[in-house]
Amino acid sequence: MQRKKTLALMATAVSGSLVLAACGGGGGPASSGGKISDGKVVLGLLNDQSGVYKDLSGPNSKVAIEMAVADYKAKYGDKAVAKDIEVVQADHQNKPDIANTKAQEMYDRDKADIILDVPTSSAALAVATQAKAKKKLFIDIGAGTTALTGAQCNKYTFHWAYDTYMLASGNGAATVESGGKNWSIVYPDYAFGQDMTKSYSAAVERAGGKVQQKIATPFPNDNYATFITKAAASKPDVIGIMAAGGDLVNFIKQFNQSGVASTTKLAVGLMFITDVHSLGVDQFKGTTFTDAWYWNFDAQNRAWADKFMAKTKVRPSFAHAGNYSAAMNYLEAVQAAGTDKSDDVVKQLEGKKINDMFLRNGEVRAADHNVVHDVYQVKVKSKDQVKEEWDLEQVVKTIPANEAYAPASPDCKM
Amino acid sequence: MSQQLVSKVDVELPSEPSLTARRPFLRWVGLAVGLLVVLALPWYIYPPVAMDIAAWALFAISVDLLLGYTGLLSFGHAAFWGTSAYTTGLIATHVGLPFPVAVLGGAIAAMLLALPTGYLAVRRTGIYFAMVTLAFAQMVYFIANQWRDVTGGENGLQGIPKNLGGMTDLINSDAFYFYYAAIPIILLGVLLAWRIVNSPFGRVLVAIRDNPARARALGYDVERYKIMVFVLSAGLAGLAGGVFSVSHGFASLQELVWTTSGKVVLVTVLGGIGTLWGGPVGAALVVLLEDRLASSGFNGIGIITGAIFVVIVLAFRHGIWGTARNGLGAWLRSRRRTREDV
Numbered sequence: 194m195q196r197k198k199t200l201a202l203m204a205t206a207v208s209g210s211l212v213l214a215a216c217g218g219g220g221g222p223a224s225s226g227g228k229i230s231d232g233k234v235v236l237g238l239l240n241d242q243s244g245v246y247k248d249l250s251g252p253n254s255k256v257a258i259e260m261a262v263a264d265y266k267a268k269y270g271d272k273a274v275a276k277d278i279e280v281v282q283a284d285h286q287n288k289p290d291i292a293n294t295k296a297q298e299m300y301d302r303d304k305a306d307i308i309l310d311v312p313t314s315s316a317a318l319a320v321a322t323q324a325k326a327k328k329k330l331f332i333d334i335g336a337g338t339t340a341l342t343g344a345q346c347n348k349y350t351f352h353w354a355y356d357t358y359m360l361a362s363g364n365g366a367a368t369v370e371s372g373g374k375n376w377s378i379v380y381p382d383y384a385f386g387q388d389m390t391k392s393y394s395a396a397v398e399r400a401g402g403k404v405q406q407k408i409a410t411p412f413p414n415d416n417y418a419t420f421i422t423k424a425a426a427s428k429p430d431v432i433g434i435m436a437a438g439g440d441l442v443n444f445i446k447q448f449n450q451s452g453v454a455s456t457t458k459l460a461v462g463l464m465f466i467t468d469v470h471s472l473g474v475d476q477f478k479g480t481t482f483t484d485a486w487y488w489n490f491d492a493q494n495r496a497w498a499d500k501f502m503a504k505t506k507v508r509p510s511f512a513h514a515g516n517y518s519a520a521m522n523y524l525e526a527v528q529a530a531g532t533d534k535s536d537d538v539v540k541q542l543e544g545k546k547i548n549d550m551f552l553r554n555g556e557v558r559a560a561d562h563n564v565v566h567d568v569y570q571v572k573v574k575s576k577d578q579v580k581e582e583w584d585l586e587q588v589v590k591t592i593p594a595n596e597a598y599a600p601a602s603p604d605c606k607m
Numbered sequence: 608m609s610q611q612l613v614s615k616v617d618v619e620l621p622s623e624p625s626l627t628a629r630r631p632f633l634r635w636v637g638l639a640v641g642l643l644v645v646l647a648l649p650w651y652i653y654p655p656v657a658m659d660i661a662a663w664a665l666f667a668i669s670v671d672l673l674l675g676y677t678g679l680l681s682f683g684h685a686a687f688w689g690t691s692a693y694t695t696g697l698i699a700t701h702v703g704l705p706f707p708v709a710v711l712g713g714a715i716a717a718m719l720l721a722l723p724t725g726y727l728a729v730r731r732t733g734i735y736f737a738m739v740t741l742a743f744a745q746m747v748y749f750i751a752n753q754w755r756d757v758t759g760g761e762n763g764l765q766g767i768p769k770n771l772g773g774m775t776d777l778i779n780s781d782a783f784y785f786y787y788a789a790i791p792i793i794l795l796g797v798l799l800a801w802r803i804v805n806s807p808f809g810r811v812l813v814a815i816r817d818n819p820a821r822a823r824a825l826g827y828d829v830e831r832y833k834i835m836v837f838v839l840s841a842g843l844a845g846l847a848g849g850v851f852s853v854s855h856g857f858a859s860l861q862e863l864v865w866t867t868s869g870k871v872v873l874v875t876v877l878g879g880i881g882t883l884w885g886g887p888v889g890a891a892l893v894v895l896l897e898d899r900l901a902s903s904g905f906n907g908i909g910i911i912t913g914a915i916f917v918v919i920v921l922a923f924r925h926g927i928w929g930t931a932r933n934g935l936g937a938w939l940r941s942r943r944r945t946r947e948d949v
Contacts, residue, residue: 243909281902282902283901284900284901284902288861289855289857289859289861290659290851290859290861293855293857294655294656294855294898295902297653298653298655298656302653314761315761315859315861318857319765319859321765322765322766322856326856345765383760384752384755384760384762387760
């Protein structure tokens with residue numbers, strides 16, 4: 194017994210002294226007096242590299258960001274403030290806890306000055322929390338939640354490409370104006386679906402249309418047959434589907450098989466060109482949706498998409514273009530500020546009016562850091578209209594920035 | 608199978624095989640080394656990751672208490688981990704209490720939830736027990752998903768503060784300090800598990816696992832013991848979940864989804880069931896692997912973790928720790944035998 198006690202005491206003493214010794218060895222974080230912290234600018238890309246969002250953003254967004262870095266260097270040459278620029282990436286697997294840890298790690302370890310992309314709303318909000326705590330920049334491109342520029346907004350977080358409000362106001366109102374007055378909305382019963390339904394209903398009613406039915410489905414869901422029958426029962430002009438990803442694919446296949454497709458138009462809440470490409474245009478038959486950017490819209494978009502395709506063999510989604518635009522404008526802001534200090538860069542970005550290959554009539558709103566710009570109501574082309582592999586969308590209408598986005602939310606307090 | 612049963616009867620407790628029983632100093636050496644590793648971890652591993660390992664270790668131990676010591680496979684432990692994560696977050700956010708108090712509140716909430724769950728689930732064994740626990744976990748998941756005003760739904764509960772009286776600024780400044788502030792809670796949980804296992808109560812649990820009919824014949828109320836250990840296990844999972852949510856500053860649906868229940872069973876089996884040490888070993892492996900692979904640029908994390916799981920289950924039936932311990936035991940025995948021969 195005595196021996197046991199001695200040993201236990203010894204164990205505690207040894208571990209205790211080791212910890213103390215270790216404490217002495219550790220140094221504080223190194224502070225840098227230069228204009229560029231740690232001598233270089235580090236851009237961190239945090240997104241889904243292996244799961245459902247891999248194609249619409251994923252590894253190809255790194256290519257887009259590297260293109261921005263190359264263009265920045267070419268533009269400023271010797272005058273560039275940021276001489277040494279590094280791009281690091283990590284896979285958050287769409288899990289908020291991993292996104293949160295990886296974001297901390299990027300800011301602390303990799304000395305990232307900014308984190309880009311971050312699809313999946315819960316993961317994006319987790320990174321925004323870290324950006325606020327670490328006082329480093331975060332520009333979200335891949336997530337749709339309006340909370341990023343609403344109740345959860347902060348000084349260092351910007352929302353670049355799209356949000357659920359803009360998706361609804363674009364396609365919802367435009368569809369009503371072109372004759373689709375009566376709607377049935379089918380939505381998955383979770384935050385994204387509920388938000389989208391609320392936004393879509395409001396947009397449809399603002400434009401003088403009517404939402405006859407709102408039908409909740411489980412999430413995730415495989416069998417939509419009963420929901421499609423129910424939605425068609427009120428003889429609507431338009432059925433709106435607010436599901437995304439795999440659920441959307443299921444719904445569209447079953448919608449086409451149901452026979453409802455011949456009498457009713459389909460409006461999709463959120464869709465990427467990669468979804469259309471993988472399903473094939475004949476599954477859609479004139480489906481409309483809101484797109485933040487389309488690669489074949491004009492010569493400027495196309496020129497950039499050609500450069501992108503040379504490196505990746507695919508055409509860019511709006512998320513890829515958004516990543517380029519966000520990275521480029523960040524570097525421009527660093528150039529203008531003459532430093533990568535977060536507060537100075539934020540000051541440069543706030544209120545900035547931007548016209549580039551991604552943003553048209555764009556503005557970084559100072560009040561809530563939502564980056565508003567012109568968006569497009571697009572229609573999926575029919576098979577005989579498709580001239581080349583990725584030319585899948587036809588822009589029906591351009592929706593000006595001030596109509597597409599909600600005014601700054603009163604919930605947002607910087 | 609019969610051989611295994613015989614060996615279990617021979618050995619008093621699975622966590623204390625003849626090896627440490629014969630050489631008690633080995634246990635103290637093990638404890639000292641374990642404590643050293645725990646205290647030195649954030650020096651070698653990025654502190655938030657070290658915190659994740661510690662939280663997952665206690666979570667795995669809580670599952671092991673059921674799986675390894677009582678023979679009950681719970682497939683819904685995410686419910687307790689997640690319930691505590693949310694409760695802890697709500698207490699810390701709205702009441703502003705120091706985080707250890709909030710974590711304790713979370714653990715109590717998890718135990719309260721475990722009472723009715725356990726009451727219903729212990730009436731069944733094997734796959735039916737697993738299904739009942741899974742069903743309860745799914746219910747909790749959907750409640751959290753729908754109750755958006757409180758839980759934030761899909762977006763999760765964001766911005767949980769780390770409060771600790773006068774040390775609030777210190778633990779917020781660096782995850783390194785938070786680790787040392789929170790690790791006592793985890794160690795307390797491990798100590799509790801150790802006490803449970805090495806108590807008369809723990810012996811009854813093992814008896815129930817090996818032969819419930821006999822335990823009942825000896826006069827033990829088997830159902831009541833099972834409910835008690837289920838609630839205790841939920842409490843430990845709750846402690847771990849609470850620390851996890853404070854460490855990350857949020858609680859999300861990820862904490863409640865059924866894959867989290869699956870992951871913790873995987874972690875426990877990888878490390879080795881019925882060992883207590885197995886949980887931490889498995890947790891360290893899985894969390895580190897996820898962390899490293901996330902930055903590696905390799906686009907198929909599931910393939911690697913899945914392959915490792917298959918290899919361990921097929922080749923090392925007792926898990927990493929169990930295999931290592933058995934190997935050491937066999938080596939020491941054979942050495943002694945040769946010495947005696949001479």
